[in-house]
Amino acid sequence: MADKGPHQNYLGMWGWVWGGNYKLERYLYLLHRITGLGLLLFGLFHLTVTTIFRVQGEAIWSSTISFLDNPLFRVGEFLVVAAFSYHALNGLRLIIQELGFALGKPVPPIYPFTDAIRRKRAWTLVTLAAIMVLAVAFFIDFTVRGWG
Amino acid sequence: MNNDAVKKITFRVQRFDPEKDRKPHFQEFTVPVKRGTTVMEGLLYIKENLDSSLAFRTSCRMGVCGSCGMLINEYPHLACHTQVEEFHSDKLTLKPLPNMAIIKDLVPKLDTLFEHHKSVKPYIIREDKEEMEKPTAGYLQKPQQLDEYLQFTYCIKCGLCIAACPTSASDKAFLGPQALGQAYRYCADSRDEGQDFRYAIVEKDHAVWNCHFAAACSEACPKGVDPALGIQLLRKGVAAKALGIKKTAAPATLATPPALAKPKIDVPEFTVEPK
Ligand code: HEM
Ligand code: SF4
Ligand code: FES
Numbered sequence: 001m002a003d004k005g006p007h008q009n010y011l012g013m014w015g016w017v018w019g020g021n022y023k024l025e026r027y028l029y030l031l032h033r034i035t036g037l038g039l040l041l042f043g044l045f046h047l048t049v050t051t052i053f054r055v056q057g058e059a060i061w062s063s064t065i066s067f068l069d070n071p072l073f074r075v076g077e078f079l080v081v082a083a084f085s086y087h088a089l090n091g092l093r094l095i096i097q098e099l100g101f102a103l104g105k106p107v108p109p110i111y112p113f114t115d116a117i118r119r120k121r122a123w124t125l126v127t128l129a130a131i132m133v134l135a136v137a138f139f140i141d142f143t144v145r146g147w148g
Numbered sequence: 149m150n151n152d153a154v155k156k157i158t159f160r161v162q163r164f165d166p167e168k169d170r171k172p173h174f175q176e177f178t179v180p181v182k183r184g185t186t187v188m189e190g191l192l193y194i195k196e197n198l199d200s201s202l203a204f205r206t207s208c209r210m211g212v213c214g215s216c217g218m219l220i221n222e223y224p225h226l227a228c229h230t231q232v233e234e235f236h237s238d239k240l241t242l243k244p245l246p247n248m249a250i251i252k253d254l255v256p257k258l259d260t261l262f263e264h265h266k267s268v269k270p271y272i273i274r275e276d277k278e279e280m281e282k283p284t285a286g287y288l289q290k291p292q293q294l295d296e297y298l299q300f301t302y303c304i305k306c307g308l309c310i311a312a313c314p315t316s317a318s319d320k321a322f323l324g325p326q327a328l329g330q331a332y333r334y335c336a337d338s339r340d341e342g343q344d345f346r347y348a349i350v351e352k353d354h355a356v357w358n359c360h361f362a363a364a365c366s367e368a369c370p371k372g373v374d375p376a377l378g379i380q381l382l383r384k385g386v387a388a389k390a391l392g393i394k395k396t397a398a399p400a401t402l403a404t405p406p407a408l409a410k411p412k413i414d415v416p417e418f419t420v421e422p423k
Contacts, residue, residue: 006257007164007172008251015247021223022312022364029314029362075397076268098361100384106299110373117363 025117032090035083042080090129097124154180157232159190161202162243171387172250174241175199181232187220187240188228191254204254211370218254219243224308224368245311260320264327268349270334273342279402289402293338300333300378301417302371309365309375321354325365328356329375332382339400347386356383388407 011018016033019026057088096102102124103116159179164172177198179190188206195202204227205215209231213397218227221241232240244250249257268374272278309325310316316324321330331350358380366376388394403409 004166004336005149006166006251009244009246009248009256009319011263011314011317013318016314019223022367024361026314026359026367029360033360056389057361094361098359098380098383099387100380100382103377103380106374106377106381108295109299109302112373113369113372114362115366115369115372115373115374116380117366122339126205 004123023118024121028090032087032094033089039044039080039087085132089132092127092131135148152182154182156238157181157190158239159194160239161240161254162241163192163195163202163253164244165201165252168391183233186228186231187225187230187232187242188216190232190240191227201254202254211351212304214304215307217245217256217308217311219245224311226306226308226370227315228255229370245307247313247316248307256307258305258307261305261310261324261326264323265305265330268323268327268331268334268346270330270341271336272337272340273345274339274399275341285405286404287339288391288403289338289401293400296338297333300329300336300373300375303330303333303373303375304371305368308368308370308371312364312368314362314364315358315360319321319354319358323350323355325359325379326357328382329365329373329378331356332378332385335382335385338397341399343396345386347389350382351386351390359383412414 017030019030049064049068054061097117103120106116107114156407157179159177160174161177162172163169163175177194179193181190186209188209191202191204192206195204204218207213207215209216209228211226214226216227216229217224219225219228219242220227221235222243224245226244242254244254245256248260251257303326305326307326309329313322313325315322324392328350331346334340335346356379359376361376361380363376366374369375385394
């Protein structure tokens with residue numbers, strides 16, 4: 001039996017994941033969502049380890065730590081730092097641009113069409129790179145080399 | 149390529165007949181194309197020569213009416229505005245626009261688009277009801293004021309932006325890039341006084357705050373409308389108003405009614421009295 005009516009054709013969550021031929025910003029959106037959820041997962045995991053496992057005494061705490069001290073979790077830790085850096089930088093861009101700043105003004109649609117986010121892309125990326133360089137320099141100067 | 153050389157291309161078309169089918173399936177057709185043949189011409193060839201039951205929408209065939217939006221090789225295009233040659237491929241896959249229902253074959257159900265469009269009051273609203281009902285003259289507007297919203301007036305309600313939007317994909321109630329872009333278009337018009345009505349609509353759930361700025365809508369738009377820019381500028385206005393820092397200029401004033409305006413040059417009087 002056919003359903004004799006319009007067929008639903010919403011992409012659903014697949015529509016978040018599938019970026020197809022769309023350009024950079026479509027993929028930044030996807031990565032922002034993935035890193036956001038990843039950070040949330042890491043946060044829960046981290047809190048579980050540092051609370052539930054810790055309050056049960058030193059024996060359990062040290063065995064947890066030695067269990068976590070392996071290459072897999074080291075890579076994981078690296079990914080958390082990378083995900084946080086990306087999420088924070090892109091999040092900063094989103095806060096600014098989603099409130100309508102740093103996008104310029106509307107332009108008359110003359111072929112070939114352009115759009116605001118891509119007209120400003122170079123500037124946006126250069127600014128974010130500059131912020132990242134400053135953040136890394138700050139980190140090395142004050143944390144790695146000490147506060148003194 | 150020789151202008152008249154004919155090449156055979158495979159059109160892989162998604163079919164769905166609500167009377168017979170439970171779910172969509174694909175059918176292949178071989179279509180002769182030349183340099184400059186549009187995807188729409190290919191579909192018309194199929195309908196005239198191979199299978200008259202194939203359903204798709206078309207009206208203007210020149211990218212003006214917004215009827216013929218569809219996915220061509222998984223990307224939203226106007227079929228009449230897109231040449232087969234652009235894809236550098238011997239096979240094109242045609243599917244109806246996603247993020248709305250399918251009525252038949254390549255015909256999407258655009259009802260939600262129109263409902264959402266209407267819901268943002270896409271017309272000039274003035275406090276002077278008398279003048280709205282019985283206009284006596286036009287409103288004065290500077291070219292710079294026109295530039296604030298001109299880009300957004302080019303929308304042809306084709307729905308390509310909705311097919312591209314990842315939020316529309318999972319949230320049926322989301323007003324979508326088309327309607328939100330138009331909400332901005334009217335709020336940014338210096339002749340309009342309806343900003344508060346529209347802000348009340350777009351600051352609710354499933355509206356302006358649900359945009360995550362993937363900006364796929366602006367990429368897909370065939371008319372250069374840039375709905376994503378409209379949404380972010382609309383959000384700026386809504387946020388500024390909530391913070392009490394929104395600057396709102398006085399609305400445009402009425403031009404002198406034509407009967408009272410003096411012509412700048414000597415225009416001859418009517419020789420025949422108008423009735
Ligand atoms: C400096 C730190 C951070 C900044 C600037 C930031 C910024 C943002 C922004 C602006 C959004 C909204 C993006 C959009 O419109 O789609 C967002 C979404 C999100 N963030 Fe963060 N964030 C930060 C840290 C975190 C952390 C530590 C977590 C993990 C607990 C997190 C989890 C998420 C999640 C799950 C989302 C939703 C993703 C989505 O809707 O696509 N964020 N973040
Ligand atoms: S904004 Fe562009 S893509 Fe969206 S309906 Fe209007 S013309 Fe079509
Ligand atoms: S038929 Fe009118 S836009 Fe394609």
